Structure formats: C-alpha cells, structure tokens
Amino acid sequence: MEKVTTEARFREAVGGTKPTIAVFKTTWCKDCHFIEPFMPEVEQSYQDKLNFIEIDRDDLPDLCSELNILGIPSFIAFRDGQELIRFVSKLRKSREEIEQFLDRAVEVAGSLNK
Numbered sequence: 001m002e003k004v005t006t007e008a009r010f011r012e013a014v015g016g017t018k019p020t021i022a023v024f025k026t027t028w029c030k031d032c033h034f035i036e037p038f039m040p041e042v043e044q045s046y047q048d049k050l051n052f053i054e055i056d057r058d059d060l061p062d063l064c065s066e067l068n069i070l071g072i073p074s075f076i077a078f079r080d081g082q083e084l085i086r087f088v089s090k091l092r093k094s095r096e097e098i099e100q101f102l103d104r105a106v107e108v109a110g111s112l113n114k
C-alpha cells in the first residue's frame with residue numbers, strides 16, 4: 001500500500017478512474033495495528049478492482065480536517081476525485097467488515113459507469 005505524505009499526491013491518487021481506497025491511520029492507534037497483519041492479503045485480492053493508499057492522519061492534519069476524518073482507521077473510497085462511500089466506526093474493524101466495505105465500494109463505482 002502506497003504511503004501518501006502530501007496533499008498533492010493524495011489528490012493525484014484519488015483522481016483516477018480506478019476507484020482508490022484511502023486508509024487513514026496513525027502510528028499510535030491500536031485498532032490500526034490490528035488490521036495490519038491481514039491488509040496486504042486483502043489488498044492483493046482486490047488489486048484488479050481497487051487501488052489502495054495509506055495516510056497517517058498526523059502527517060496531513062489539514063487534509064484530514066477537510067475530509068472530516070475523526071475516527072481511525074477510516075476507509076474512504078474515491079473515484080475521479082470524488083468520495084463514493086466511507087467506512088468509519090468507533091468499533092474495531094474486522095477483515096470481513098473491511099471486505100464488505102470494499103465490495104460495496106466496487107459496486108458503487110460500477111453503478112456510476114452506467
């Protein structure tokens with residue numbers, strides 16, 4: 001997963017026609033560390049349908065404020081620079097919940113092609 005450290009790179013990454021999942025995390029977040037072991041596998045299984053980027057909320061506080069990122073980890077699906085859907089909750093996220101969100105992101109992006 002590409003680690004994005006500038007707003008310019010973020011905007012470039014989410015501006016494409018292939019949907020991009022932005023994962024907002026921090027180094028001190030226990031729930032962020034919980035998802036780390038299985039996220040590479042998840043990313044691999046969706047690589048044909050989605051791009052993935054990672055943003056440390058502490059590195060880009062202005063962007064996170066603009067996007068109203070409060071809880072972490074937060075997952076937001078973008079395409080053509082527009083937010084499609086987001087997955088944010090105060091509860092720890094399971095692999096199954098993340099995969100359900102990713103399936104929904106693919107579905108939403110696909111419905112926009114019609």
